[in-house]
Amino acid sequence: MGLDEDFKETATVVSQELNQALSDSDLIELYGLFKQGQVGDIDIECPGEDYDKVKWIAWNKHKGMDPEDAKQEYISYAKKMFAKYANKKKFQNY
DSSP: OOOOHHHHHHHHHIIIIIIIGOOOHHHHHHHHHHEEEEEEESSSSSSSSHHHHHHHHHTTTTSSSHHHHHHHHHHHHHHHHHHHTTGGGGGGTT
């Protein structure tokens, strides 16, 4: 499987299976890496709303990172989260 396929599969498993178990900080870190990998550099101004601002900061933190590198980092970070929650059998293959 190629990087794009691995990225999509990992994102699907994270959103369907792991999201509820993650801490806010882990979820926000994954969000920033996901957006950088999917879209590239953020090109919107920082919003004023608290939750949107947190997401903007998480994405902006990775500004300048090559999207391919962001995808790989997203996969690596997600694997660490799968290992953290490895007591759940469905995550043992990641």
